Amino acid sequence: MTRGLQIDLHLEPASGGSRRAAVTRALREAVREGRLPPGSRLPPYRSLAADLGIARNTVAEAYAELVAEGWLTARQGSGTRVSPLVTPPVAPARPRAAGGAAPDLPYDLVQGKPDPATFPRTAWAAAARRALSAAPHEAFGPGDPQGSALLREALVPYLARVRGVRTTPERIVVCSGTAHALRLLARVIGGTWAVEEYGLPFHRGLLAEGGVRTVPLPVDADGAVVGGVRGRAVLLTPAHQFPTGGPLHHERRAAVAERARSGGPLVLEDDYDAEFRYDRKPVGAVQGLAPDGVVLMGSVSKSLSTALRLGWMVLPEPLVGEVVAAKGVREQYSSVIDQLTLAELLTGGGYDRHVRRMRQRYRTRRDRLAEVLAQRVPEVRVTGIAAGLHAVVDLPPGAEAPALAAAGRHGVAVEGLSAYRHPKSTAAHRDGLVVGYAAAPERRYGPALDALCAALREALDARGNGSDRSGS
Amino acid sequence: MTRGLQIDLHLEPASGGSRRAAVTRALREAVREGRLPPGSRLPPYRSLAADLGIARNTVAEAYAELVAEGWLTARQGSGTRVSPLVTPPVAPARPRAAGGAAPDLPYDLVQGKPDPATFPRTAWAAAARRALSAAPHEAFGPGDPQGSALLREALVPYLARVRGVRTTPERIVVCSGTAHALRLLARVIGGTWAVEEYGLPFHRGLLAEGGVRTVPLPVDADGAVVGGVRGRAVLLTPAHQFPTGGPLHHERRAAVAERARSGGPLVLEDDYDAEFRYDRKPVGAVQGLAPDGVVLMGSVSKSLSTALRLGWMVLPEPLVGEVVAAKGVREQYSSVIDQLTLAELLTGGGYDRHVRRMRQRYRTRRDRLAEVLAQRVPEVRVTGIAAGLHAVVDLPPGAEAPALAAAGRHGVAVEGLSAYRHPKSTAAHRDGLVVGYAAAPERRYGPALDALCAALREALDARGNGSDRSGS
Numbered sequence: 001m002t003r004g005l006q007i008d009l010h011l012e013p014a015s016g017g018s019r020r021a022a023v024t025r026a027l028r029e030a031v032r033e034g035r036l037p038p039g040s041r042l043p044p045y046r047s048l049a050a051d052l053g054i055a056r057n058t059v060a061e062a063y064a065e066l067v068a069e070g071w072l073t074a075r076q077g078s079g080t081r082v083s084p085l086v087t088p089p090v091a092p093a094r095p096r097a098a099g100g101a102a103p104d105l106p107y108d109l110v111q112g113k114p115d116p117a118t119f120p121r122t123a124w125a126a127a128a129r130r131a132l133s134a135a136p137h138e139a140f141g142p143g144d145p146q147g148s149a150l151l152r153e154a155l156v157p158y159l160a161r162v163r164g165v166r167t168t169p170e171r172i173v174v175c176s177g178t179a180h181a182l183r184l185l186a187r188v189i190g191g192t193w194a195v196e197e198y199g200l201p202f203h204r205g206l207l208a209e210g211g212v213r214t215v216p217l218p219v220d221a222d223g224a225v226v227g228g229v230r231g232r233a234v235l236l237t238p239a240h241q242f243p244t245g246g247p248l249h250h251e252r253r254a255a256v257a258e259r260a261r262s263g264g265p266l267v268l269e270d271d272y273d274a275e276f277r278y279d280r281k282p283v284g285a286v287q288g289l290a291p292d293g294v295v296l297m298g299s300v301s302k303s304l305s306t307a308l309r310l311g312w313m314v315l316p317e318p319l320v321g322e323v324v325a326a327k328g329v330r331e332q333y334s335s336v337i338d339q340l341t342l343a344e345l346l347t348g349g350g351y352d353r354h355v356r357r358m359r360q361r362y363r364t365r366r367d368r369l370a371e372v373l374a375q376r377v378p379e380v381r382v383t384g385i386a387a388g389l390h391a392v393v394d395l396p397p398g399a400e401a402p403a404l405a406a407a408g409r410h411g412v413a414v415e416g417l418s419a420y421r422h423p424k425s426t427a428a429h430r431d432g433l434v435v436g437y438a439a440a441p442e443r444r445y446g447p448a449l450d451a452l453c454a455a456l457r458e459a460l461d462a463r464g465n466g467s468d469r470s471g472s
Numbered sequence: 473m474t475r476g477l478q479i480d481l482h483l484e485p486a487s488g489g490s491r492r493a494a495v496t497r498a499l500r501e502a503v504r505e506g507r508l509p510p511g512s513r514l515p516p517y518r519s520l521a522a523d524l525g526i527a528r529n530t531v532a533e534a535y536a537e538l539v540a541e542g543w544l545t546a547r548q549g550s551g552t553r554v555s556p557l558v559t560p561p562v563a564p565a566r567p568r569a570a571g572g573a574a575p576d577l578p579y580d581l582v583q584g585k586p587d588p589a590t591f592p593r594t595a596w597a598a599a600a601r602r603a604l605s606a607a608p609h610e611a612f613g614p615g616d617p618q619g620s621a622l623l624r625e626a627l628v629p630y631l632a633r634v635r636g637v638r639t640t641p642e643r644i645v646v647c648s649g650t651a652h653a654l655r656l657l658a659r660v661i662g663g664t665w666a667v668e669e670y671g672l673p674f675h676r677g678l679l680a681e682g683g684v685r686t687v688p689l690p691v692d693a694d695g696a697v698v699g700g701v702r703g704r705a706v707l708l709t710p711a712h713q714f715p716t717g718g719p720l721h722h723e724r725r726a727a728v729a730e731r732a733r734s735g736g737p738l739v740l741e742d743d744y745d746a747e748f749r750y751d752r753k754p755v756g757a758v759q760g761l762a763p764d765g766v767v768l769m770g771s772v773s774k775s776l777s778t779a780l781r782l783g784w785m786v787l788p789e790p791l792v793g794e795v796v797a798a799k800g801v802r803e804q805y806s807s808v809i810d811q812l813t814l815a816e817l818l819t820g821g822g823y824d825r826h827v828r829r830m831r832q833r834y835r836t837r838r839d840r841l842a843e844v845l846a847q848r849v850p851e852v853r854v855t856g857i858a859a860g861l862h863a864v865v866d867l868p869p870g871a872e873a874p875a876l877a878a879a880g881r882h883g884v885a886v887e888g889l890s891a892y893r894h895p896k897s898t899a900a901h902r903d904g905l906v907v908g909y910a911a912a913p914e915r916r917y918g919p920a921l922d923a924l925c926a927a928l929r930e931a932l933d934a935r936g937n938g939s940d941r942s943g944s
Contacts, residue, residue, distance in 0.1 A: 119612035121604040129597040140591035305612040307808035335807040336779035
């Protein structure tokens with residue numbers, strides 16, 4: 001249909017909905033089935049519109065929707081591409097390995113997931129056995145949509161100790177992760193939310209789907225600029241701005257907490273990688289400053305595994321009933337057995353032990369990343385490394401697209417910073433790579449760093465020689 | 473505000489949305505917080521509208537929405553009441569027991585849930601340990617939204633053997649239960665669906681929320697009358713009509729399968745209690761007759777526990793990609809560990825052993841129900857008892873409301889058949905109780921039956937004496 005595009009869009013009216021919905025669905029399908037592989041470039045929307053004989057706007061809107069949902073990424077100078085994060089195809093002819101969801105490239109430096117080899121299988125199995133044998137019979141009846149009381153009771157002292165959270169079990173609602181929390185909060189709070197101008201497109205997509213309009217807040221080295229924040233709520237990553245990496249400056253923390261206390265926007269605190277601090281004292285949650293004005297969201301996706309689907313919200317009291325009501329009459333999502341097992345792991349100390357072990361491991365990996373980059377690609381700056389499972393490699397203007405292309409050639413799955421930028425951000429474009437150092441298996445981490453350095457070297461040298469300026 | 477109604481509706485504009493949304497929310501909240509307890513009667517919508525100074529239609533619509541969602545039930549002659557199914561209050565001052573979600577009445581004869589005491593804790597813990605130790609590392613990475621391949625591979629031979637399902641692992645999508653399946657299918661299929669005129673109001677509520685219009689299909693002793701079925705899809709419970717209890721007549725099965733094969737409405741087969749057959753040969757799934765025209769939905773909610781949140785869809789091939797896309801880029805709901813454990817239980821025979829044990833137990837309970845009713849309340853007819861975890865006690869016209877009221881007085885949590893009737897059904901009103909015989913603990917089952925019989929005796933005798941005709 002279009003040069004290089006292996007897709008065939010069936011826009012039959014039978015599939016229902018608008019033209020735009022049909023284009024969106026057909027593109028999503030093409031990505032899912034692997035006809036548009038991760039990283040591949042889409043045709044300019046004008047060409048696709050011409051090929052399909054439909055309005056340009058229709059295709060442009062479909063692209064924008066898929067960018068918001070995380071299926072596509074749009075970068076200046078590099079056009080629209082399929083996200084490298086997309087799961088490999090669900091082709092009926094090609095069954096996949098159990099749980100496999102990593103891109104096909106050999107070196108995984110995508111942020112957001114712990115090394116699956118580190119999951120504490122034995123500790124989890126033992127905790128599950130203890131939890132199963134101790135649970136009252138009612139635990140196996142219809143689940144409380146607020147979450148198992150045992151888990152909520154175990155979370156209170158843990159969050160108080162580790163994050164300075166002030167709450168009670170009655171103000172906690174268990175959910176299947178931060179995405180689920182945001183879906184519920186979108187439904188309950190609604191309206192317009194301020195969000196950081198860098199953040200997960202996946203989250204922005206969820207909010208848009210839930211009817212929440214988002215307006216970008218500037219982000220600088222001190223975190224989000226929360227001074228003039230308006231709207232019904234403000235979604236923040238105060239401990240470790242995602243993905244750029246700085247903590248929210250203490251004056252800004254105090255200011256946003258104070259405003260939340262006095263009727264300003266509700267603070268939605270995404271405490272996504274709270275357990276992993278390296279060089280500096282942990283910063284407590286903003287929630288501790290204003291329990292009645294802050295919703296804290298946490299999960300075990302970074303600390304244990306994204307395969308568990310367990311998270312929590314710590315809520316101001318008046319929101320609890322509405323959030324539980326939005327969740328449903330019974331627990332429909334989170335496994336009660338996993339909830340009881342996590343409670344057991346929290347109270348028995350196994351969770352702490354695992355987090356300590358992981359912290360040590362990730363610190364070593366982070367040091368190694370900083371070290372090899374300083375040696376081999378000294379002209380780039382590595383930022384946001386005091387905490388978390390990823391760092392940002394800042395690049396010269398225009399270097400992101402060629403660096404991503406080179407990374408792909410060297411077999412490295414990694415994301416560009418531009419993919420995280422709010423489409424309405426007015427800040428100057430910032431080039432960079434978001435490098436996740438947790439996901440790669442131990443034996444692959446060294447080779448992954450070698451490949452990354454080689455890719456960066458290649459991209460930067462080519463720029464220096466003037467032989468590749470296509471991305472600038 | 474209104475005689476006997478302990479609610480205070482704050483319709484502040486700050487909560488967003490329409491008046492109707494505000495009324496709906498405030499009522500949901502009042503139910504959640506226990507200000508409107510399970511079984512309590514709401515004021516006629518005219519009185520509430522007058523009290524609030526808003527249009528009658530607004531309140532009527534809010535009531536209808538909450539009925540569709542399962543919060544309220546509306547019965548002829550008995551007005552609108554809070555559903556006896558509603559979870560007890562989430563009052564911050566009153567923490568609840570772990571997982572507790574049963575109504576406050578001492579005798580639980582509500583359908584839809586197995587006895588929580590029967591959950592095979594030891595077998596589950598052992599299977600979890602085996603599954604955790606055998607799983608590849610990737611299993612603990614971001615989950616495949618289609619579901620763990622191991623579980624899908626284990627389901628294929630199980631469903632083939634037990635239900636005559638013809639499929640492959642590539643056509644199965646794992647979800648968190650039938651409610652989740654319906655939400656996804658509503659999004660993918662859309663349009664108007666035919667549904668049985670008796671069915672779960674909770675499901676109708678989900679579909680309405682997902683933008684699907686439902687039109688009722690008549691139900692008779694041979695199941696749904698599928699002859700003239702139109703619309704994009706038809707949602708059926710062919711093995712055991714829910715809740716009235718008959719299997720779909722074999723000629724109707726063949727007819728609806730044939731139409732699905734030849735471009736007629738897609739059949740959505742809710743195979744909710746497939747494992748539990750007593751007196752007759754199991755009827756295979758309609759899916760086996762037309763794998764390309766039927767979506768089969770199943771779950772472990774009846775066979776193991778509603779606390780697990782694990783279900784599956786068996787799909788025609790062209791729908792797989794769209795359903796997975798609607799579910800998301802990664803697994804966001806079902807615990808991968810539970811998925812692997814269930815796979816282990818299916819392949820190792822533990823699941824079969826548990827189902828056999830439960831079948832024996834439920835058959836005994838069913839026999840006991842039929843026996844005591846025949847002895848003590850011989851004028852009622854018990855139907856739909858060949859399968860499942862519940863039976864229908866058919867009552868004389870007008871006897872349902874007084875029977876429910878008497879049940880409440882005798883401490884029995886049980887539902888009326890009217891609560892399941894589609895609001896647009898044109899069939900003659902049918903009075904009855906839907907009696908779940910699985911949920912009560914073993915030692916409480918006998919007393920629960922005694923209390924049920926006493927309540928029925930009381931209600932029917934009062935009618936006979938002419939002293940209570942309020943419900944007719």
